Amino acid sequence: MDQQLEQVSVDIQKIVYKKAMLHACKYSTEDVIGILVGQINDKCISIVDAYPLFHSRVSLNTLEVSLDIIQSELQSDRKIIGVYEARANSRGIMSEIAQEMLQNINQKQAILMRISQIELDDNYLLNAKIVSLNENMKYVINSSSTLEWKIIEDCLKAGLHWKIIDFDAHFENVQLNFRNQYLE
Template sequence: MDQQLEQMSVDIQKIVYKKAMLHACKYSTEDVIGILIGQINDKNINIVDAYPLFHSRVSLNTLEVSLDIISSELQNDRKIIGVYEAKANSRGIMSEIGEEMLKNINQKQAILMRISQIEVDDAPILNAKIVSLNENVKYVINSTSALEWWVIQDRLKAGLHWKIVDFDAHFENVQLNFRNQYLE
């Protein structure tokens, strides 16, 4: 007897695409990783924000500090519900870190968003894909992949990806705001 898949509806706010994809664009030659913030209810996941974490090095201490800072600022109804990643090459260092972070989130619906470069009409664009880590859960995304690209295209032209601040940059200069509120 086949086990029936549990369907989860996933709503992704535009700000999530903006922060995650601009982070990937700024550090296009490096792996990047960030966290996804939101709410998970019975059959619905709402991803409302993203925080860029790292683009080069990750140590356990800086990871713990960054997660503590973010967790302390979250509203009661929001929590860390997943990870986004973009690989610059096949090294996959961030993927291992992302997998460990997802295990520690300790939710069967933990979200992994993979950002990759694809070609459309011979032009490279970014694509964000939600990947299910739980073989019994199927995600139904409530947005289109075209939306993901168009949400950031004008911001790329304006050079806003150069302003993205992740925790790597914040730890080097604490005056830099890792919240990236200028994108809202």
């Protein structure tokens, strides 16, 4: 007997695509990981912001500090609802870290956004895909891949990917702001 899939609508703000995809572009030869922030209701998930975290090393201490900082700054109606990742190769260590973080979020609807390169007409484009971790759930994304690419394409032309700051860089120099408000 087949179980009926629960459909959940997912709204993703443009700023989320910008931050996550620019993070992946800046460190294209390394694995990257970041946090997704928003609201989760029964039938609708709204992803309103992203915080780039790491592009190289990850230690438990720096991860805990970064999550504490993010949580302390969130508005009361927002919380950490997921993780984004981009792997530089198939052996990426960030995937294991992403899985651990998603388990700690402790929500049946925790979001995983995977960023990858796709080839289209001999050009490489970035693609963001929401992956369901719950086999009984289907996400219905309220945007299109074309929109994702158009958002990031203009940012790349302006060189904004070189300005993206993640927590790795902030940890080395606390003057650097990993919130990346200049993109808003």
